[in-house]
Amino acid sequence: MVTLEQIAAIVLQNAVIAYKEAMRIELSSRLREKVAKSMITDISAFSSSKLSVGCAVKVPAATILFVDMRGSTRRANELGAEKTYITMHALLPALAHIVAEHGGYVVGFRGDGLFAVFGIDEHGNSSAGAGAVATACMAGCFMVEAVKYAVNPILGFFGIPGDVSVGVGVDAGEIVITRIGLENMYEITAYGDAVNRAAKLCSKGGGEVIVSTSAEQKIPRVKGGRLRIGTHVVFDADLSGQLVTTDQRLLEPKSNLLG
Secondary structure: OOOHHHHHHHHHHHHHHHHHHHHHOOOOOOOOOOEOOOOOOOOHHHOOOOOOEOOEEEEEEEEEEEEEEOOHHHHHHHHOHHHHHHHHHHHHHHHHHHHHHOOOEEEEEOEOEEEEEEOEOOOOOEOOOOHHHHHHHHHHHHHHHHHHHHHHHHHHHOOOOOOOOEEEEEEEEEEEEEEEEEOOEEEEEEEOHHHHHHHHHHHHOOOEEEEEHHHHOOOOOOOOOOEEEEEEEEEEOOEEEEEEEEOOOOOOOOOOOOO
16 A cells, blocks of 8 residues: 555655765766666566566566656756756656555656556466556556655655656556666666657656557446546547546545654
């Protein structure tokens, strides 16, 4: 279960670490700090010991989620490297925590966002079926709220403008997971139409979750369900989606996020 207390604790802990480090090191004012790392998933089938460079595993049915900060380039230019660095350390761990709490796997961090896969078990097999789309959409809704109710208020405590907003894109379909790069410098990542569409949908949203039209049809219609499927939006001939919200606030209010 994801709670505001959990998210606030993660945001605060990582922001404090980044703040102390920023006080210690020198960062060029022209440098836009971006958090990136080679991600080895916890899925045994996709570990570096099982997956050689150039090899791939096909997953016939998976759900992909992309989340990314809106206006990050402008914000970084205005705030400078130090405050951008702290912002990223406040934001990304919170988003990763939400993925994990919803049974997903972070495939990789992408600058000021991440992308994750849902509906795959620990052996790399498709597991959750249609329910994975609903789970990913719910995780996206938690992300939007976490930014609004935890990340932004805590950034304000550090004297950093709390105006962060994220877009979330979700799609489902066949993907290929592969190890790309060199033997000693590589990344385990995913490719496929679902990956591309989720990334495009993510770029279209601002403070909202957008699921592709095809994936939205896989969300089970459950009486009393918390997800609300809203406006249908056509972006171009090849890309359309539905706005996804919830019937009520997900993160219960907390009077003091700092303790």
